[in-house]
Amino acid sequence: MEFIITKEIMFNYFSGHASALQKKLIAESLADPKNLEIYYAYLEEWEKCQPQFLPDLPAAFTKNLERIHSTEQQPRRLRKGAAIHPLHVLTSLLAIRVAACILVLGLTGYFFRDHIIYENYETAYGELRSFTLSDSSSVVLNSNSTLRVPRFTFAVWSREVRLSGEAEFHVRRRGDKLRFVVHTPGNNTVTVLGTEFSVYSRNNKTDVTLNKGKVELASVNSPEPTVMKPGEKGSFAPDGSIHIHALSPGELSSQTAWKEQRFAFNHTTLTEIAVQIRDVFGTDIRINDPSLASRQLTGTFKAQTADDLLEVLKEMLGIEVIKVKKQVHLIPKPTNTN
């Protein structure tokens, strides 16, 4: 028998609006297994058009998978019917389960390999964080920075960490030959022979300031390590070349001013200040006036938020600070032109 009942009739029926005659017609046609399939197809479609609620599909599937895997290890009760080929059924089931388990674990591991292999220390804008690594070296991480430390091999096979942002390290000397190495984006490495230094690595630029001890700098283009002495600042240029120059005591302390949430400027242009504010607080600062952008500022300022610092700039330079949505515009005071 052909299924002559239309979708409209079926939908009406599912919604409880079919007539007695239509119901009879449906009942009769369901005797054919082929029509039964059509019935379920319409039922599914109707449920999709008229859902009672929308469940959280990904969460449900995850939960379901967990259940499948959690029961895998438990001894399974054999059903009566399965006793005929118990061995066959068990082995094939086991193989499928083991394969599924490995597949899921493998994929999970692949997607989360960063979190499994590395312990990630991260700071938000305006946040400072200090912590001690498992080799007793201590780290102060500046705002908007990430330090990745190998979870399992650190201080066992090597002492290598990856930094993006800015941090100060106090490296603990060890009897063994494990050197402390900081990798920064762009394949630059800082190998520690001594103890105290800070690394700044943002905007394709990496600076290293050494307070105590000895460090070696190397990059892809300068594989031969360059040794730095205390009180020096080493810079990796974007092309990988390394430049080292000595800092005056004042400059040296200003390099790590961020640890006390201070900003130290020394003939620093407003453009550079804007970059620093963006790095630390994430504030997008725009300066359209070229003469204003090149104005310089010297001094140390304590600031816990971008607004603290902007207030200082406003006072000192006599400028206007205008916030438009998420951008902050610095413009010369209109009265200055009179």
Add this chain to the structure above:
Amino acid sequence: MNQKQTELTTASGSIPIEASVTIGEIPASDCTQDKEYFIRQAFHVNALTGYELLFRQYYGSLCSHAARYVYTREVAEDLVSEVFYTFWKNQAYLQINTSFRAYLFASVRYKALNYLKWEFFKEDHFELQEDGETGGTPEPDQILEYDELYMYIEKIAASLPPQCRKVFLLNRFEGKSYAEIAKAMGVSVKAIEGHMSKALAVFRKALTAYRMPGK
């Protein structure tokens, strides 16, 4: 109308037959076309991928259908999840000779009915289900009885006084606690308890008078 989406890149890998999979985009008027072809293919290649596709394809509509019987979101999801779990555990995909869809919908209805019997009459059919009993393929007139049952339940819910119905839906369907509902509606928890016991009494009475499908 065509809201059916089947994601091909699944958590358990993407299936190799990537060429223009149009599951769910076949015009509804043409139900004779085989919508499950790709899912079956996936089961041949990798059972878990097939299982995930199947889950994604039918989970939502099955939950919606189960909710028409049990009137709780949570139980509906649990029942459907249970059906899928049994399907996987018993490797039903190797055995069934109907479509997956027909098997799943029939199983969900059977579970939902058993849940109602258990909830309102404490009939202990629930235990049996642990062994993956699905009730087999229902007879045609049984199918219509199942249809009538959910329509009947809808009528019972609609027959509740408005305030009582609101409380019933919030507590039972949305899973809100008595205290939450009482606060939202600005009445006492006692009043909510009153509404709920009334609603459940109406359901019990109406279902007792009703001849349930099946044996």
